[in-house]
Amino acid sequence: MSVKEENIPENEGRRDFLKQGTLFTALALTPVSLLKAADQKADEKFAELFEKVSLRIKVNGKAHELFVEPRVTLLDLLREQLALTGTKKGCDHGQCGACTVHIDGTRVNSCLQLAVMNEGKEITTIEGLANEDVLHPMQAAFIKHDGFQCGYCTPGQIMSAVACVREGHAGSKGEIREYMSGNICRCGAYPNIVDAIEEVHKSGVQV
Amino acid sequence: MRDKSLLKEDTDRVDGFDKVTGRAKYFAEYQIPGTTYGVLVPSTITKGKITGIDSKAAERAPGVLAVVSHLNRPVVAGYETGKDQGVPNNMMKIFYTDQISFNGQPIAMVVADTYERAVYAATLVKGTYAKEAFETDFEKNLSKAKAPKNPAQASYLRGTADAYKNAAVQIEASYTLPTETHNPMELHGILANWESADKITVYAKTQGVKATQGTIASTFKLPLTNVQVNSEFVGGGFGMALRTWPLEIAAIIAAKQVNKPVKLVITRDQMFTLAGHRPYAFQKVGLGADKDGQLTGITHEAWGHTATYEDFTENVVSMSKFMYNSANVNTTYKIVPLNVGVPIWMRGPGEATGAFALESAMDEMAHSLDMDPIAFRVKNYTEEDPEKSRPYSSKNLKEAYKMGAEKIGWSKRNNKPGTNKDGNWLVGYGMSTGVFNASRGRASAKGILKSDGTLLLQSAASDIGPGTGTGMVQIAHEVLGIPVSKITFELGDSSFPTAPSQGGSATLSTVGSAVSDVCNALKAKIAEMATQSGLSASAKFVDVLKKNNLPSVEVTMESKGGEEQKKYSMYSFSIHFVQVKVNPLTGVVKVSKIVSVGDSGRIVSPKTARSQMVGGAVGGLGMALTEETVMDHRFGRYVNNNFADYHVPVHADIPEIEVVFVNKPDPYINPMGAKGMGEIALIGFSAAVANAVFNATGKRIRTLPITPDKILA
Structure with missing residues (x-):
């Protein structure tokens, strides 16, 4: 019928x-x-x-079996349904990077993803970057270099920064600036963010 | 603030851990069971009347609880004053009448059980209108300018008006600044929860929890204590969260209507229409000087826009009255009402607009005199405030000019424009001065010393990012000697002792003084208790509390400035230096080096202070080169109302930024000797870029932003 x-x-x-x-x-x-x-x-x-359709998705190592409307974005699923509010909404149009998460290790603007596109995939958000109370080296470097003010773009900057180093795009300040330009910081912490990323890259620590 | 042991240095941000782990909670992130979602329906006309709202389809859509508008809203006690406008702060009453004053003005709010359902249903609401002719074009409406009612904005005259016209050397120029939009990264909105018929809790995005509390209380005629405002973390404000916007009232009305918590998060395009902007400004500056470079006349006239339904004013011409030594100064400032949402102070506010004109004109005059721009400024240096005829509380600008000139390599600058090259690029150097009132207001704070060795401080201050908590903890540490890791400062809660809104670079000075006073009072109290209980007056507070068998001791105090505020003119100063590279073929301008010097008294929190100066330079660079909110006057709508088309600086735009502080305590302003910095970090910056572009190319750009088409024109 x-x-x-x-x-x-x-x-x-x-x-x-x-x-x-x-x-x-x-x-x-x-x-x-x-x-x-x-x-x-x-x-x-x-x-x-x-x-609604069924969705099996792993977020920060935890498996979820969900039933979601196809029009729900990954960002809204994280924030409104899974209470993972570390991932931020800044524009909802893929223009600011505040919602950056890793999908199977790749950095992605979660506002441009429908949640249902991620069947069987593994999502990492800022909440899953480090173990409880032990900071990831990039998080520690952001604190050391004061890579933020209001903190709203920070989770997206950090997720993007980790990916930037993993991708091999942190070879120089110029390269970092280019490969981080999808993440806007209106408070203007850019030089400090670049310093943090450069230091993590140079330290050779596994990110 | 949960685990400060993870902070490596005393100067690290106290809220750093929360911010890098995603634990910091912004208003939309609080979980209240049963929360529903509001979505606004914008007017599609720019001026006129609503003749009907067809909400039938939306009401039938899945999950929809209500479509709230002026046709069906519940009674709002503060609306029933008999005036069309004029609820608190003269704010537009939302959902009050059928009048439309600007495009995008909300005509209704859809509330549904999920965000997606509310978004969809909002598309089903159809408004019908009786359109009227509207005005959005600032330049076309300049003739309708009016003098603001605010007496602080009255015309000013010292000596003879327009004296520059009789000077040996004269310049006369006009400067234009387009509308700019604050665009903090966090979207605006509110989470409103009526606890009972006359008691409400909101999670807000505000620069002032007490101000928000007051506005909500008077709009709904509630006792202040029945309005609880929480705003611990704010994702940037830059001035746009200095008032409660009608959209917040809309969500509170809707929450009343559906009797459930309502969360409203507006969209990025609504950030351009519903949450303020820096007004479009046109300015004329006339400068006169004798042949030695002594200024003999300054005339500064400015026009900015406002809304048709509310007057917005700011201090555009103030700097011209006192910054330089001229016997003759006259200024005027007028506002032009347009069919747009009302503007609001944007970082640096009017002073940044004015500094672009005055500091560009100063550069033009230096060029006319064939003088070095720094030497010209030093020649006209004021040792005392010529506007109020009293000394400055502190001013170390001559030293600051030297510090910045050395760092940027000013000696490499050639006073003759267009002569310095690096390969195919023209190189230029520019500088400018910034100044902003350094005030100390009135604030209260509570301090609790506990027998576990910790200190808890509370004040209803706000923090939009500069590092308020970090600064306060360091002030307390200096007074009491308690390690920073054992001190907690709590803010963003309207039930805490009163503090002013975070604006006008006054938080550190005002709230910091209250913290300092409270800590000194605690110190005295402990010493007194020690003596009374047979301990040495210098005994540790933990021992004193234990000896007295007390878990804690607390002090709440109000703190404010005294007579010194009348005796001295108090200002913070900045100097911005930039090196630019301009490609003469493409017109591209790259800012290749920035040095910002702050003369703002003693620096209390060096790391966050440096970041604030860096952030101001980044904002100033946007003002200079990229930011412009473009209106399509055929429809009265902004055409670039998103981050792809409204260009704020990104990583790739920003070079190394060096920050230098004079770092000398101001002897009068407050116990810390510290003056505010948030505004001076940006004020004047755009002129430094324009001046550097002139030095590189010989082209004087007087209309911001300095885009390649203007360089090539």
Whole structure:
């Protein structure tokens, strides 16, 4: 059975649609019980079954089996559903880098990813970069060089910085600046961030 | 602040651990069970009336709890004053009438159980309007300029008006600054939770928890104690969070309507329309000097825009009144109402706008006189404030000029423009001066010494990033000698002792003085208790508390300045030096070296102070070279309202930045001898770049930002 787009009146909500639709008829619900179901928002619960898809995803080493709407971004999944608010929303358009996370080790703007695109993938956020109370060398270097002020872009800067070193793009200040330019810092901590990254790179420590 | 043992140095930021681990919680990150999501529906017209709001489809959409607008909002007690406008601070009353004053003005808010559902449903709300003609073009409306009502902005005259016109050497020039948008990285919004019918808790993004508390209390006519404002971490403000915006009130109204917590996080494009901006400004400067370079007249006229529904003013021409020694000075400042959201102070605020004009003009005059720009400034140096005829509390600018000139390599500068080359690039050097009022207001703080050897300090201050907590902890450490790792400073909570908003470079001076006073009072109290209980007056406080069988001792005090504020003019000063490279073929300007010198009294927290100066230079570079909020006057909408098209500096734009401090205590301003720095870090910077571009190319760019097309024109 298929539901054709033209069956849905323009700008009408799902409740109206379900009340009129053939879908429920096929499920042998009488009109009375149908209306009652609509009143109790059963239609929404029912619709959820169609609207949400399953997602298996690993975040900071922890496996999650989720049921999410396909339109949910990875960023909003992390912040609003998994309470991992270390990853920040600065623009929602992939223009500022505040939401940078690692997906299977690669740095990605999580606002440009639908969560469901990450089936079976491993996500690392700022919360998963270090063990509890032991700072990652990049985090320690950011504190030492004062690579932030307000701190809002910082998780994205650090996730990007770690990737920048791993990629082999931290060979000089110029190279670091180029490969970090997707992460905006409005407080203007750039020189300090570059110093932090350069020091971590030069120390040769495993990041 | 959870584990300070991880901080390697005493000067590391006390909140560094929280910020690098993602544990620092900003307003939208607090978890309240049952939180719902608000999304604003913007007006699609620029001026006129709402004739209808069709919210039927949105109301039927899944998960939607309400569509709140002026048609159905609950009673807002503070709205019922009989005035059209004029709830607290003359703020626009949101969802009050059918009037639209600017494009993007919210006409409704959709509240739903998930963010995605609210976003979708907001697209279903359709407003219908009766359009009216609107004005958004600043330059076309200059003739409608009016004098602000604020007496502090009145015209000023010392000696003869327009005396520059009679001088041996004259320059007269006009300068234009486009609208700029603060764009802190954190999006604005609020998380509002009515605990009961007349009691509310909000998690806010604010530069002043007490100010936010006051605005909410008077808008909803609640006792202050029934409004709890929390704002521990703020993801940047730069001035835009110095007031409570109507959008915050909208979320509080919506929370009342749905009787659930409502979280509103606006979008980046809404940051351009709903949360302020630096107003467009046009300025005329006339300077006159004798042949030896002595200034004989300064005329500075400025125009900035405001909204049609509220007046915004700032100090654009103030620097011209006292910075240089001229017997004759006259200034005026006017505002032009436009159909835009109301502006708000943006870092450096009006003083930065004014300094671009005055410090560019000073460079133009130095060039006309064939004088070195530093020598010209020193020639017109003021040893006492010529505007108020009183001494400065401290001013070490002559020393600062020398320090900066040496660091940037000023001796390599050729006074003749266009003569210094590096391969295919033209090289230029420029400098400018910045100045901002160094104030000390009134603040209270509480200090609790505990028998476990720690000190807890609390004040309702805010921190948008400069390192308030770090500075306060260091002040307390200096007074009491307790290790920094054992001192905690808590802020961002409206139930703490009163402190002013974080703005105008006044926090360290004002709240720092309160912390200093409280610590001194604690010291005296411990000494007194020690003597009374038979211990030496210099006994350690832990021993004194134990001897008295007390878990802690606490002091709360208010602190403010005294007569010295009337005897002296108090200012912080900065000098910015830049080296630029300009490609004459492409018109590209690269700032290749920056030296910023701060003359702001004693430096309390060296690491964070340096970062603040660095950040100001970065902001100033954006003002000089890239930032411009562009309006399409056909529709009254901003066309570059995102980070891809509104260019703030990125890593690749920023060279090495050297920061130098004079670091001499001011003997009068406060117990620390420290003056504020947030504004001077940016004020004047854009002129230094424009002056360097002139030195490199011989082209004087008087309209910011200095983009390649202007170099090539």
